[in-house]
Amino acid sequence: MAEATLRTDPPMAARGSQAGAAIVIDVEGLTKSFNGRTVVKNLTMQVRKGLIYGFLGPNGSGKTTTIRMLCGLLTPDSGRGTCLGYDIRTEADMIKRHVGYMTQRFSLYADLSVRENLEFVARVYDLDDPGAAAEDAIRRLGLENRAGQLAGELSGGWKQRLALGACILPGPQLLLLDEPTAGVDPKARRDFWDEIHALAHQGLTVLVSTHYMDEAERCHEIAYIAYGELLAHGTVEEVVANAHLSTWTVTGPDLAALAETLKRTEGVDMVAPFGSALHVLGRDADRLEAATRTMREAGPQLWRRDEPTLEDVFINLMSRSRDNF
Ligand SMILES: Nc1ncnc2c1ncn2[C@@H]1O[C@H](COP(=O)(O)OP(=O)(O)OP(=O)(O)O)[C@@H](O)[C@H]1O
Numbered sequence: 336m337a338e339a340t341l342r343t344d345p346p347m348a349a350r351g352s353q354a355g356a357a358i359v360i361d362v363e364g365l366t367k368s369f370n371g372r373t374v375v376k377n378l379t380m381q382v383r384k385g386l387i388y389g390f391l392g393p394n395g396s397g398k399t400t401t402i403r404m405l406c407g408l409l410t411p412d413s414g415r416g417t418c419l420g421y422d423i424r425t426e427a428d429m430i431k432r433h434v435g436y437m438t439q440r441f442s443l444y445a446d447l448s449v450r451e452n453l454e455f456v457a458r459v460y461d462l463d464d465p466g467a468a469a470e471d472a473i474r475r476l477g478l479e480n481r482a483g484q485l486a487g488e489l490s491g492g493w494k495q496r497l498a499l500g501a502c503i504l505p506g507p508q509l510l511l512l513d514e515p516t517a518g519v520d521p522k523a524r525r526d527f528w529d530e531i532h533a534l535a536h537q538g539l540t541v542l543v544s545t546h547y548m549d550e551a552e553r554c555h556e557i558a559y560i561a562y563g564e565l566l567a568h569g570t571v572e573e574v575v576a577n578a579h580l581s582t583w584t585v586t587g588p589d590l591a592a593l594a595e596t597l598k599r600t601e602g603v604d605m606v607a608p609f610g611s612a613l614h615v616l617g618r619d620a621d622r623l624e625a626a627t628r629t630m631r632e633a634g635p636q637l638w639r640r641d642e643p644t645l646e647d648v649f650i651n652l653m654s655r656s657r658d659n660f
Pocket residue numbers: 369370374392393394395396397398399400401439
């Protein structure tokens with residue numbers, strides 16, 4: 336494969352760069368409709384080189400559609416931008432050559448072995464020595480004991496590991512991973528994420544969509560998209576802080592009944608059970624405080640001030656977005 340270099344010279348790629356870091360994804364105003372329904376609306380985002388960028392949002396919010404526009408598989412109806420410095424409208428072939436895209440569904444051959452699948456990918460990408468490239472990937476991902484096994488017979492976790500191996504085999508600069516760990520057990524997910532971090536450490540940029548909050552917290556930056564609109568982005572801490580959600584955690588007896596009362600109380604915007612506690616949230620701290628004062632003082636539950644979780648923030652963003660939909 337030809338040595339690929341990240342172009343940083345075009346004006347689009349240089350725009351908005353922070354502290355000189357190269358911008359790998361730089362898109363502005365992306366919009367896409369299917370059958371007259373807009374599923375991605377005016378989406379602007381930037382991803383810096385070497386970052387693990389998490390893409391979160393409810394089902395059908397436009398994550399996969401966005402990923403497909405970024406790598407040139409879908410043309411936006413409007414908007415523009417670059418991926419790895421290449422224009423997403425006119426240089427899709429160059430983007431595809433340097434991007435590893437792991438689709439939401441397992442896309443390797445179930446009736447080929449692990450080694451055969453990897454060799455096949457190496458041939459498609461015209462690598463010099465497909466056998467050696469496949470062996471490298473097998474070693475790197477710890478697939479030695481499973482190299483002869485049919486891909487279709489692997490467990491979910493190993494299938495995803497193989498798919499990741501196939502993705503990185505051609506030496507991409509950017510990985511687009513669409514829900515790579517859906518339905519995978521916690522240990523396999525953790526191993527998968529350790530590998531993603533190792534790849535980022537080597538300079539690869541990773542855009543990964545996920546529904547798991549623990550995975551969001553392992554990203555350097557995240558973006559939250561609902562109903563086609565990008566509603567929040569930044570580090571996890573920034574996203575939580577910018578939500579300005581006042582939060583109380585309540586413990587004690589009769590929480591279910593209390594939750595019902597709170598849901599009908601003006602000034603309380605969200606009530607969510609968390610294990611043996613209740614999270615009570617409001618967008619206006621003063622209103623929430625006033626609305627809950629009597630309950631807090633009368634007991635019998637114990638109320639304490641808390642920080643919202645990332646999940647609280649996302650559910651709040653989603654419900655606000657639905658109200659405006
Ligand atoms: N090729 C298509 N033709 C028509 N509608 C489509 C097409 N692709 C996606 N859609 C619709 O666009 C919307 C956004 O879909 P998309 O797959 O991008 O969401 P998503 O955020 O990836 O969801 P999930 O979390 O379920 O994977 C959905 O309503 C989907 O049905």
